[in-house]
Amino acid sequence: MALSVVRTAAALRALLAPWRREGTRIGLVATLGALHRGHAVLVERALAACERVVVSVFVNPTQFAPHEDFARYPRTEAADAALLERVDAHVLYAPAVEEIYPPGDATRVTVSGLTEPLEGAIRPHFFAGVATVCARLFCQVQPDVTVFGEKDYQQLLVVRRMARDLGLGVEVIGVPTVREPDGLALSSRNAYLSAAERAAAPALHRTLQEVAAGLRDGAAMAALRPDAVRGLVAAGFSEPDYLDLRDAETLAPRDRLDGAPARLLVAARLGATRLIDNIPVQRA
Amino acid sequence: MALSVVRTAAALRALLAPWRREGTRIGLVATLGALHRGHAVLVERALAACERVVVSVFVNPTQFAPHEDFARYPRTEAADAALLERVDAHVLYAPAVEEIYPPGDATRVTVSGLTEPLEGAIRPHFFAGVATVCARLFCQVQPDVTVFGEKDYQQLLVVRRMARDLGLGVEVIGVPTVREPDGLALSSRNAYLSAAERAAAPALHRTLQEVAAGLRDGAAMAALRPDAVRGLVAAGFSEPDYLDLRDAETLAPRDRLDGAPARLLVAARLGATRLIDNIPVQRA
Numbered sequence: 029m030a031l032s033v034v035r036t037a038a039a040l041r042a043l044l045a046p047w048r049r050e051g052t053r054i055g056l057v058a059t060l061g062a063l064h065r066g067h068a069v070l071v072e073r074a075l076a077a078c079e080r081v082v083v084s085v086f087v088n089p090t091q092f093a094p095h096e097d098f099a100r101y102p103r104t105e106a107a108d109a110a111l112l113e114r115v116d117a118h119v120l121y122a123p124a125v126e127e128i129y130p131p132g133d134a135t136r137v138t139v140s141g142l143t144e145p146l147e148g149a150i151r152p153h154f155f156a157g158v159a160t161v162c163a164r165l166f167c168q169v170q171p172d173v174t175v176f177g178e179k180d181y182q183q184l185l186v187v188r189r190m191a192r193d194l195g196l197g198v199e200v201i202g203v204p205t206v207r208e209p210d211g212l213a214l215s216s217r218n219a220y221l222s223a224a225e226r227a228a229a230p231a232l233h234r235t236l237q238e239v240a241a242g243l244r245d246g247a248a249m250a251a252l253r254p255d256a257v258r259g260l261v262a263a264g265f266s267e268p269d270y271l272d273l274r275d276a277e278t279l280a281p282r283d284r285l286d287g288a289p290a291r292l293l294v295a296a297r298l299g300a301t302r303l304i305d306n307i308p309v310q311r312a
Numbered sequence: 313m314a315l316s317v318v319r320t321a322a323a324l325r326a327l328l329a330p331w332r333r334e335g336t337r338i339g340l341v342a343t344l345g346a347l348h349r350g351h352a353v354l355v356e357r358a359l360a361a362c363e364r365v366v367v368s369v370f371v372n373p374t375q376f377a378p379h380e381d382f383a384r385y386p387r388t389e390a391a392d393a394a395l396l397e398r399v400d401a402h403v404l405y406a407p408a409v410e411e412i413y414p415p416g417d418a419t420r421v422t423v424s425g426l427t428e429p430l431e432g433a434i435r436p437h438f439f440a441g442v443a444t445v446c447a448r449l450f451c452q453v454q455p456d457v458t459v460f461g462e463k464d465y466q467q468l469l470v471v472r473r474m475a476r477d478l479g480l481g482v483e484v485i486g487v488p489t490v491r492e493p494d495g496l497a498l499s500s501r502n503a504y505l506s507a508a509e510r511a512a513a514p515a516l517h518r519t520l521q522e523v524a525a526g527l528r529d530g531a532a533m534a535a536l537r538p539d540a541v542r543g544l545v546a547a548g549f550s551e552p553d554y555l556d557l558r559d560a561e562t563l564a565p566r567d568r569l570d571g572a573p574a575r576l577l578v579a580a581r582l583g584a585t586r587l588i589d590n591i592p593v594q595r596a
Contacts, residue, residue, distance in 0.1 A: 141418045
């Protein structure tokens with residue numbers, strides 16, 4: 029089946045209506061485009077759960093602050109479509125901004141609590157933008173399943189909470205982060221890195237692994253953090269925005285492993301590029 | 313067809329799924345219960361547009377402030393069910409609070425602009441509660457059409473904007489206010505009025521008609537308001553929270569009729585009971 033490219037909510041609705049009437053399960057992978065192998069894995073996961081998979085490509089203005097990289101965010105639609113054909117996605121939904129934010133738009137979807145620490149503390153606009161665009165995409169697509177990468181771990185939790193709270197009837201599946209052989213998490217923003225920065229970038233994941241090993245040996249974050257930060261800075265990163273151990277469900281701060289699922293999360297700049305990463309940590 | 317009473321989102325989904333698969337048009341009338349003849353007219357309007365009509369009865373906690381009448385709001389489910397059977401509604405959806413607000417709920421839907429004047433200025437919590445509960449009910453029911461009374465005119469505009477902005481694909485129909493023979497707008501809160509208050513209450517609608525006549529004669533709100541307020545107070549009302557002429561679409565303040573559709577809106581207390589009303593006004 030060839031990839032269908034649709035650009036309006038009305039065309040999308042018309043395409044999906046007969047599938048829905050037949051009881052076909054529909055999956056959605058919501059992306060900002062600039063698709064890479066990590067996105068391909070998300071599509072494969074959706075295909076494993078659903079007969080039909082829609083991939084949205086929409087650089088969502090409301091999740092970028094004025095000083096952020098909305099304008100220069102990579103837009104590569106022809107390459108995106110080629111990738112989606114290779115992985116057998118069924119629909120590429122590439123709406124214009126007005127299809128998601130109609131003229132006079134005044135409605136926002138917000139999630140409290142989960143959105144406040146970590147990315148929310150650094151990018152206060154971010155999660156209202158994410159929750160708002162995902163609510164709209166979920167309303168337009170009405171998917172049975174949607175798949176998000178764990179690379180944006182807090183986003184995964186926020187979207188899952190929002191979908192449950194609004195009663196959207198969509199299962200939100202998380203997929204482990206896909207990495208380069210040297211450990212760097214795949215991200216569309218890796219394209220911003222110079223060759224030297226690219227060489228330094230794996231220190232982010234390596235630091236997470238080292239801190240995780242320390243935690244599993246019984247050390248506390250408070251004891252491990254200073255060396256880890258020094259290591260990141262020595263590798264060329266900024267002081268991190270955060271390097272935190274958090275409860276894997278609630279994101280409540282933790283200082284040590286105590287047997288409950290936890291997540292180790294980091295964000296730091298490498299030159300002009302802000303990178304984030306996270307890994308699960310559990311006592312051995 | 314007998315009235316089906318369902319109390320969970322899952323039971324509702326199961327009941328509606330086959331109708332949806334057959335392409336049956338579904339209408340929703342969202343209410344707080346304590347149904348009266350005004351609600352019956354909303355159901356009749358929905359039946360004119362749809363083959364199946366769901367009426368939700370849910371006293372929504374998030375649209376009441378702590379000092380308001382959530383606890384004493386009239387709850388009359390047996391009488392509500394009897395009325396819905398008489399008017400041939402198909403489904404009474406009476407969810408428990410946890411069906412709409414799951415434990416740990418953290419998501420709110422907000423609409424800016426339209427929600428700020430009038431009721432929004434007096435009841436700052438109100439429209440976030442309304443938009444949030446309506447978004448959830450629309451997600452659960454996925455109606456083709458929903459019908460709201462013009463009695464809560466600002467609410468009608470807010471719900472219509474929210475549904476459009478989120479792309480919920482539901483048509484929001486407004487129905488003219490149903491009134492007692494003496495002009496009092498039907499409202500579940502009229503049950504709070506003493507006999508003496510009930511006798512005084514029609515002054516609210518009469519005042520709107522008198523101001524509208526003055527506007528049609530070319531007078532300005534600023535000139536008409538003082539006498540109108542005096543009349544309301546003489547009839548036993550409080551100073552009104554507002555007595556305003558507004559653009560019928562944007563709710564922007566207006567001082568005179570200029571040919572564009574306008575709305576004259578009022579809110580005032582009669583004893584402990586807050587009453588609202590509004591009428592359309594257009595130059596003759």
